[in-house]
Amino acid sequence: MKQDWRTIDTDLLVIGGGVAGSMAAIPALEAGLTVTICEKGRVLDNCGSVGCGVDHYLTVMESGPEWDTPEFLLKHVPDLTDGIVDMAVTTRVIHEMPRILRKIEGMGVDFKDPKTGDYSRHRSFGLPGAYHINFDGTDFKRRIGKHVRVGKATVLTRTMAVQLLVKDNRAFGALAFGFRDGMWTAIRAKAVALTAGDVNRISRNASGLAFDSWHFPYNTGDAQAMGYRAGAALANMEFVETTLTPKGFSAQGLNALVSLGAYFINKSGERFMFKYDPKGENARRAVLADAVVNEYLLGNGPIFVDCRHLPADILDHMEETLQVDRYTLPAFYQQKGISFRDDPIEISISELSIRRSGVYFRGSGLAVDTNGETSVERLFAAGDCATVSGGIAGAAVLGHIAGEGAVERVAADNGALPAIDWEEAERVREEARASMARPEGMPWLAFEDRIRETVTDYVGVRRSEKGLRLALDTLSALAKREGDLSAENLHGVMRVHEARNIRLNVEIMATAALARQETRTRSSHRRLDFPAPDNENWRKFLLVEKGSDERPSVRTVDTSEALASAFARKSPDSAQRTVA
């Protein structure tokens, strides 16, 4: 039965070679474990969302002042997240921040400003202190990726994992295929880390181009979908994220401009942000996006970002660093024929993503415990696919925690790995191959376009029961077309799998959004039929799992509890407690 399958047995399998995955691999390699990484990209040094570079890093440094301590930041986390946050996991993540920062510096990442020789720290996005280090992170991922390569991890590139191997609520590997070489691999592992990022390509934006997105368009919720199908619980999936981008190009770079003093103005030239938040342009991303949504709905658009009032040295600095987060942004302005020094830049609401809804520490994705382990034993998650995230710092810290958790699990292991069900593996492969044999089937792009239409109209920044039900009907109808999706070649087979993962994530989002009968964090979850926050009934997590009918099933967990309190499996901690 296992004809033409490559098989690999490894200690830790990492799915997704970005910051979180690389950081998860590092403690395992240091502990002498074998590590295999599945990655859709080709060069580990440039894989993932920040393969092109990054310009800010959120961290506590314990440099002296009270605000720079874990305790101070933690005190503010409930307000930053509107009360929906897993404090147990967040507490561990924030406490580990200084240690992980030092570790990354040890890999050769220079967070300091070369001009001053010191860290350039800024206060932005509603945080109660100057936690963001602005730095030239062009080489950030390269340094971390190099560290993993030197540690001798096996990296399967241009390879997509499509299904987890699970037995008795315990993960033991995955099935993956190479979309350049057509090679199918069955990987058995003593622990698995899912680190494949957020969910994009879910809605329309100004340009109408599916792959023109603020976040990485090749992150399509593969981890969340595979985890869900394997029985893992997800949380915070009802919250949607949007940001503000130059109109026509969904590019990053907003944080740098805003933290350096740029204003937002409407068509009348009014600096309106203070109408929405006393922090003005320094409000949380979710608030900034919501304010611009509102201004557009009031007829006050177009909205602009305005840097003209800033002194020349700040403008020079902006110009020098404009390309750090998105290399092509200067070329865009140049081809457009404008300069942010002299012209207000017209901005738009970006497309939507499922990530962390413009809020630090409230990630939308796989629910994890304080070791980064999901509700499925030996299945870990970190980065933008996990329930505690916070940009690259969140990915780095929780990634490292998950890696250490996996080391612990592997060390405690005394049983043989379960056998692979080759009949099931063959079924998965045949299903994938079949999409190449039906040219008359539904193209994956058309399938995705239908999803983007329905999300934009009914699951985006203005939701209602009626709209969400309409969307769920469309999504159910699309589920039935999945067996009819067609791919031109192996590359298309990858896109077909991505399209299915996008659909499933959106169905989970719409189901959770229907259940949360309140509005929370403004446009992140605005119910037109329940327009106010309801702290009495809804200071709760929504946990989503695969129900007995295979459809998403929702239950609530009080936010005074950790999400892991609702897990069926025993955590290593509780097992130890029982023994003691």
Added chain:
Amino acid sequence: MPAIEQRVHNPIKIDEAICIRCNLCDWICPGDVIYKEEDNKETLPVIAYPQECWYCGLCDSICPVDAITVVFPEQMLHNKTDVVSLLGKPVV
């Protein structure tokens, strides 16, 4: 009326006179968009899936001879979309 061929915008312009046919753009592309035949110094890289480009410019940044220019399409440079059309249909 003659059929008008709907041409897909090519986001990655490669200067054939400069390109040294080295593979790096294929290797670095995060979206599996650029294909270059390995070990063949005759063939040029092919932009196999132009619609799937993120406009990240990694190919441009790594090209050792500066043969690549990222070219934005009209709908990105001079966008006419009504932003309100992206803000959902209120059905209550």
